[in-house]
Amino acid sequence: MKSFTRELIRLVGRDAVLWRPEDLMLYEYDGLSSLRQPDAVVLPTTTDHVVGIVKFAAREKVPVVARGAGTGLSGGAVTPEGGILIGFSRMKKILEIDLENQRARIQPGVVNLDLSLAVSDQGYFYAPDPSSQKACTIGGNVAENSGGPHTLAYGVTTNHVLGLEVVLPGGEVIHTGAAHWGRPGYDLTGLIVGSEGTLGIVTEITVRLMRKPEAVKTLLAVYDRVLDATRTVAAITARGITPAALEMMDGFTLRAVEDATHAGYPKDSAAVLLIEVEGLLENVEEESDQIEAVCREDHARDVRRAKSNEERELLWRGRKNAFGAIGRISPSYYVQDGVIPRTRLPEMLEFIAGVAEKYKLQIGNIFHAGDGNLHPLLMFDARDEAQHQRVLKAAREIMAKCAEMGGSITGEHGVGIEKNELMPLIFSPDDLDAMRKVKSVFNPAGEFNPAKLLPSGKMCGELRVQVSAGA
Amino acid sequence: MSQVETQPMNATLVKGYGPGEAPTWDFYSKCIHCGLCLNACPTYRELGVEMDSPRGRIYQMIQVERGRLPLAKSFVEHIDLCLDCRSCETACPSGVEYGRLVEAARGQIEKYYRRPLLESALRKFFFHFLLPHRRRLEFAGRVLRFYQRSGLEALTRALLKPFPGRLADVARLAPRMERPFFTERLGTVVPAVGTRRHCVAFFAGCIANLSFARLNEATVRVLAQNGCEVVIPRDQGCCGALHVHAGIRDLARDLARRNLDAFLAEDFDAIITNAAGCGSVLKEYPLLFEKEQPEELERARAFSSRVKDVTEFLAGIEFNREMGAIKARATYQDPCHLSHAQRIRTAPRKLLAAVPGLELVELKESEICCGSAGVYNVAHNEMAERLLAGKMRRVDETGADLILTANPGCLLQLRAGVAGSKSRHRRVMHVVELLDEAYSLRSGHTA
Numbered sequence: 001m002k003s004f005t006r007e008l009i010r011l012v013g014r015d016a017v018l019w020r021p022e023d024l025m026l027y028e029y030d031g032l033s034s035l036r037q038p039d040a041v042v043l044p045t046t047t048d049h050v051v052g053i054v055k056f057a058a059r060e061k062v063p064v065v066a067r068g069a070g071t072g073l074s075g076g077a078v079t080p081e082g083g084i085l086i087g088f089s090r091m092k093k094i095l096e097i098d099l100e101n102q103r104a105r106i107q108p109g110v111v112n113l114d115l116s117l118a119v120s121d122q123g124y125f126y127a128p129d130p131s132s133q134k135a136c137t138i139g140g141n142v143a144e145n146s147g148g149p150h151t152l153a154y155g156v157t158t159n160h161v162l163g164l165e166v167v168l169p170g171g172e173v174i175h176t177g178a179a180h181w182g183r184p185g186y187d188l189t190g191l192i193v194g195s196e197g198t199l200g201i202v203t204e205i206t207v208r209l210m211r212k213p214e215a216v217k218t219l220l221a222v223y224d225r226v227l228d229a230t231r232t233v234a235a236i237t238a239r240g241i242t243p244a245a246l247e248m249m250d251g252f253t254l255r256a257v258e259d260a261t262h263a264g265y266p267k268d269s270a271a272v273l274l275i276e277v278e279g280l281l282e283n284v285e286e287e288s289d290q291i292e293a294v295c296r297e298d299h300a301r302d303v304r305r306a307k308s309n310e311e312r313e314l315l316w317r318g319r320k321n322a323f324g325a326i327g328r329i330s331p332s333y334y335v336q337d338g339v340i341p342r343t344r345l346p347e348m349l350e351f352i353a354g355v356a357e358k359y360k361l362q363i364g365n366i367f368h369a370g371d372g373n374l375h376p377l378l379m380f381d382a383r384d385e386a387q388h389q390r391v392l393k394a395a396r397e398i399m400a401k402c403a404e405m406g407g408s409i410t411g412e413h414g415v416g417i418e419k420n421e422l423m424p425l426i427f428s429p430d431d432l433d434a435m436r437k438v439k440s441v442f443n444p445a446g447e448f449n450p451a452k453l454l455p456s457g458k459m460c461g462e463l464r465v466q467v468s469a470g471a
Numbered sequence: 472m473s474q475v476e477t478q479p480m481n482a483t484l485v486k487g488y489g490p491g492e493a494p495t496w497d498f499y500s501k502c503i504h505c506g507l508c509l510n511a512c513p514t515y516r517e518l519g520v521e522m523d524s525p526r527g528r529i530y531q532m533i534q535v536e537r538g539r540l541p542l543a544k545s546f547v548e549h550i551d552l553c554l555d556c557r558s559c560e561t562a563c564p565s566g567v568e569y570g571r572l573v574e575a576a577r578g579q580i581e582k583y584y585r586r587p588l589l590e591s592a593l594r595k596f597f598f599h600f601l602l603p604h605r606r607r608l609e610f611a612g613r614v615l616r617f618y619q620r621s622g623l624e625a626l627t628r629a630l631l632k633p634f635p636g637r638l639a640d641v642a643r644l645a646p647r648m649e650r651p652f653f654t655e656r657l658g659t660v661v662p663a664v665g666t667r668r669h670c671v672a673f674f675a676g677c678i679a680n681l682s683f684a685r686l687n688e689a690t691v692r693v694l695a696q697n698g699c700e701v702v703i704p705r706d707q708g709c710c711g712a713l714h715v716h717a718g719i720r721d722l723a724r725d726l727a728r729r730n731l732d733a734f735l736a737e738d739f740d741a742i743i744t745n746a747a748g749c750g751s752v753l754k755e756y757p758l759l760f761e762k763e764q765p766e767e768l769e770r771a772r773a774f775s776s777r778v779k780d781v782t783e784f785l786a787g788i789e790f791n792r793e794m795g796a797i798k799a800r801a802t803y804q805d806p807c808h809l810s811h812a813q814r815i816r817t818a819p820r821k822l823l824a825a826v827p828g829l830e831l832v833e834l835k836e837s838e839i840c841c842g843s844a845g846v847y848n849v850a851h852n853e854m855a856e857r858l859l860a861g862k863m864r865r866v867d868e869t870g871a872d873l874i875l876t877a878n879p880g881c882l883l884q885l886r887a888g889v890a891g892s893k894s895r896h897r898r899v900m901h902v903v904e905l906l907d908e909a910y911s912l913r914s915g916h917t918a
């Protein structure tokens with residue numbers, strides 16, 4: 001055992017440090033990829049632990065990377081340059097629930113859905129709902145500024161974080177934001193949320209809790225042509241209706257989903273829209289009728305309404321498990337994440353079909369259509385290296401098209417080590433320079449989550465994904 | 472940094488898996504390491520380390536195959552600590568058959584890893600010497616019954632109390648031996664009450680014949696109340712579930728074949744069990760014969776297609792709703808091998824909803840293991856106790872005075888939980904025991 005390990009054990013206890021290679025091996029991946037192992041994994045339970053670890057890392061001049069559940073898809077929680085990985089899996093206490101003021105104070109390792117479960121009996125929930133919500137942590141959500149299907153109505157993580165406790169690379173502990181409205185000065189909370197662990201390590205979060213709506217209606221619109229489904233998306237919002245969620249799945253994807261979950265998606269259709277409206281009972285009925293009319297104008301073959309809560313949950317389970325369902329039919333796949341203006345969905349779908357043809361790939365489509373957030377699923381077999389290379393080229397082309405349309409290279413999966421070299425597609429050199437300056441104020445030595453988010457300048461705009469066969 | 476331990480216990484196996492059943496690419500490649508299983512895994516929830524998560528365990532299986540990780544102590548510890556509760560299968564969007572993978576990995580461990588002497592001897596005694604043999608089990612049961620009833624047990628407990636360690640905890644988990652044993656009923660046929668509508672075979676289990684004899688009797692009565700003629704084949708025996716979970720696959724196959732012979736002799740409408748753990752492996756007998764002894768595969772399929780959990784069977788027929796009222800606030804704990812392995816969640820709830828007077832309160836996290844998991848609560852008592860403590864906190868939230876479940880192992884564990892809690896008056900029952908009580912109240916009322 002190295003003195004390095006001994007020092008960490010002195011700080012947090014023997015039980016909270018992993019240092020044997022056979023253990024560290026298990027931290028060379030997150031939802032994305034296999035890369036370099038950390039030199040140690042530390043599992044703190046208090047902010048003081050984190051401060052101690054960070055100060056020690058600063059003295060030793062080694063990188064520090066924070067990890068929630070490791071469900072991220074852009075490699076935010078792996079250690080491409082080694083160093084200390086701080087795992088928040090044991091820092092998962094809900095510290096305070098204050099329903100009168102609709103807020104909760106939690107540790108970063110609290111699982112997203114567990115927070116909603118803790119307040120559901122009282123009629124509240126935590127709104128950001130990434131598809132991985134049953135496993136991902138809110139600390140990770142803060143780092144990635146995660147969204148989900150209900151982003152359309154509720155916004156992303158940053159809209160639900162009221163305040164943070166953050167440990168900076170020098171070991172200073174700062175408090176940003178406020179539990180209640182009104183705190184002058186710079187919006188540091190907004191800056192930290194979505195900074196992917198490059199500015200500080202969050203050790204406590206105050207979040208907003210939302211009251212459950214009185215009524216929820218879920219509609220499933222079934223189409224024989226993909227184009228018609230994409231047209232409906234723009235048409236609904238053009239009528240001044242904002243659904244709580246507006247999701248699209250193409251025929252290929254929904255067939256995989258149906259086989260996996262038996263949720264009732266019609267397997268012979270070309271596309272479906274999953275639309276949810278919520279609010280007061282009367283409004284919900286009226287909006288559902290309006291939406292149904294719009295769908296039918298755009299040639300929906302059928303519009304179904306979930307009759308029970310179980311039916312609704314089943315439809316959503318299908319949607320939220322969609323990526324995994326693809327795993328059943330393809331040995332490997334690459335989920336892309338891009339954003340475009342929703343009005344250009346029809347055009348984008350044609351483009352993706354063209355890319356699929358050009359690179360001889362099967363590409364499934366699943367979108368948070370309401371906010372123009374695309375998730376093309378590029379299927380391949382990781383054992384076939386040539387195919388893997390074609391996938392990367394195809395994904396790169398789709399990203400470039402998103403940027404060209406005035407969109408973004410990521411809607412919610414983050415940049416991490418996957419897309420940092422693509423940042424120049426959407427930011428000018430001056431934009432990026434401003435970001436670098438911000439980073440240098442908080443993280444001057446660059447030891448917090450190095451090699452992520454911002455382009456290194458060493459590569460020329462490549463996607464970086466290392467897919468290991470069968471894992 | 473020190474090297475990965477490189478010395479496997481078995482010198483013939485330097486890298487990768489040995490010959491025989493092993494985790495294979497066809498099955499583990501479905502895992503895309505998305506991590507959606509993590510919070511569903513009891514050991515990950517407690518320990519918070521990847522090595523003890525389903526994703527991490529699969530990753531370790533792959534690394535063993537690739538020769539990056541030896542089939543040695545570290546790997547064995549993490550695979551051993553898995554409850555095989557298969558909660559991760561419910562959580563997994565990719566359809567990874569985790570149970571199949573971990574059982575294959577344990578098969579490899581059993582064949583190619585040498586366990587410490589005492590552990591090895593205990594396993595041999597329990598799995599090989601005792602479980603497969605009815606006479607030996609009965610003898611052990613009688614000795615244990617004498618021990619429990621003569622006051623010797625109380626004495627031992629008092630003597631163990633001052634000692635540190637887990638001996639006292641494990642001692643209180645010993646199942647209570649009931650009199651008379653259900654083994655007396657093997658080879659008999661119980662006629663249907665009223666018109667005979669089904670002819671079913673009852674799978675009685677092994678230890679359950681001794682320590683859950685009353686549950687077995689209740690099950691047979693409930694089936695009879697539902698128009699079933701119940702045949703209890705004489706030559707049946709242990710299902711082999713504990714062997715499959717422990718990786719002792721050759722012996723599990725022997726036990727399976729004995730049951731194929733016993734139950735395929737007649738053409739039953741269904742083969743019924745009240746033990747979720749047994750039911751799950753009985754339904755998966757074909758997996759045992761995929762690679763080894765494939766000549767038995769067809770018979771195994773014929774057998775397994777008839778196996779039904781008692782709750783599944785009853786909920787699937789027009790079951791008898793003539794029940795007396797049972798006024799209680801109850802909650803239901805899903806047995807892992809019923810809800811995750813057999814995907815049966817609504818059937819028991821449907822039956823309970825039919826009991827007049829019963830107020831059913833849903834138990835939060837009822838899909839998380841109580842820590843019983845076959846012999847896990849003895850082999851890994853500390854983890855099992857942690858899980859049980861968490862389970863009892865959730866039970867407390869419901870305010871229920873009746874805890875229902877559908878598997879003998881869970882009954883034992885939950886009873887230990889109640890005995891160690893402040894509200895010791897709470898009853899723990901199998902769903903069919905409650906039905907039996909409800910039926911008897913009704914017939915008592917009309918009589």
